[in-house]
Every structure is written in C-alpha cells, then in structure tokens.
Amino acid sequence: MNSTPFDQFVNFIVQLIPVFSIWWLIKLLYLAVLGLYIAFAVIVVRQLKLMSETVKASLNALLSVIAVAHLLVAILVFLLALVIL
C-alpha cells in the first residue's frame, strides 16, 4: 500500500530525531535569541545616533563608541555560540 504524503513527512521527521538531538534544538534556540539580540544592538546604535543629534552633549562620542562595541560583542558571542555549541 502506498503511503500518503503525511506518512512520508512523519517518517522523515522520525528519521531525523536521532540526528537532531535535544541539544541541537537548544542550540538553535540560543542562536535565535542571540540573533534577536544583535537586532536590538543595531537599534541601540541607531537610536543613540538620533539621541546625540537631538542633544549634543559631552558624553555623545563615548556613548556611541560603547553602543558600537556592544554590537560587535553581540556578533562575536553569536559566532562563539555557533562554534562551541
């Protein structure tokens, strides 16, 4: 008897389970969180630019450098997670 497309899909998933362990799924979750965090860090850099254009104060340059460094660290942590997890 021919199997239905749904049966084929279920069989495919069942075959994948040993390959994709629970830790593989958790790694994906970590990478998704870090991906979102990078997006947040980009927003912080852009927003800080807008803030420093609105009020030109003495700490503008320092805060902008911190925001960019924060974005770079977020990218590095993403890459680290990609490698070591």
Next chain:
Amino acid sequence: MIITKIASGSRFLKSFISRPLDIRFENQEAEEKIILLLRQHPIVNVPWILLVIILIFAPGVLKIVLPADILPINFQIVTVIIWYLFVFAYAFEKFVLWYYNVYIVTDERVIDVDFPSLLYRDITEAMLDRIEEINNRKGGYLRSLFDFGDVLVQTAGAIPEIRFEDVPDPEKVTHIIYDLVQAEENEDKGIKQP
C-alpha cells in the same frame, strides 16, 4: 546639603546645569542661549543600579544554590555570557534614557525632550511668551532630603502643560523660568532690561 552635592554627580553627569557652553540641541536658533539644562535627579537611578548589582551576582549565587550542572559546560559558558549581555543592555538603556531625557530652558522657550523608550522620541516645547503659570511640587521623604521635585509649566498653547519631573531644586528652576518670562514680557512691551 552635602548629600545633595554628592548625589548631583560629576560635571558630565550633572542634572542641573546652568548656562552650559558645551551643550546644544536640535533646532537651536543661532542667537538662542541655553539658560538651564535639567535631568531627573541622579537619585532616581538608584533602584535600577541596585537591581543591576543583584543581577551581576545572581549567576554566582545560583551556582551555589543549585550546584548540580544541568547544562553541558559549553552551554553554561554561553548562558553566562548571554546573561551578562542582557544585564549590560538593561543598565546601558537605563543610563542612556536618563542622560538624554532632558529639560531645556532657553532665553526663548522651554523644551521637554523625552525618550520614553529606545524606539520613541517626544519633544514638547512652549515659547516663553505663551507661559501662563509656573508651579513646583515637592513632597515625600526622599524629595525633601535630596531637594528635588516637579516643575509644572502651564501654557496657553496647544500643549497645556509641560512637566519637568524630579528635577533638582524645583524652586530655583521656577524662579529662573519666571524671571525669563518677565524679561520676555518686558521685551515685548519695549522696556529695556537693566
């Protein structure tokens, strides 16, 4: 008085700056002078600073309370790094919002630059000649001890009220704005300033 001086912070982090020379704002006219730049009193930052200190030590405390390693070592390392990234982001956002949420009094207008979150900007302003009433409000133990409170500027414009929240020395701020409004009225009437 000493406590107030300590809490008012260093030169860069002051919350009451009179006639700042190194600060400008968007749409400032060439001849327009900043008379006052105000932020919320630094003491309003204490709750989030305490929370950040607790969050910094939380992973170490959790390690003692829950000694069994649930996660493999590589996941533990990344989890701790992510934790500190979030703690840093929280502290940085709180500081930046405090630093850029400013109230500006110039010789032409009062301006409330408000960033309710990182994604929004709200700028409210009123010309000095549209100001009708200025009040200040200070109540409670902390506000009396550290000498800060709200200044309420009632205007005849589309925005009926501009509120300077938790600014240092609200009486002095009220007097300065009142003097500027008087000077503006005299200027309109053609009375020369001494």
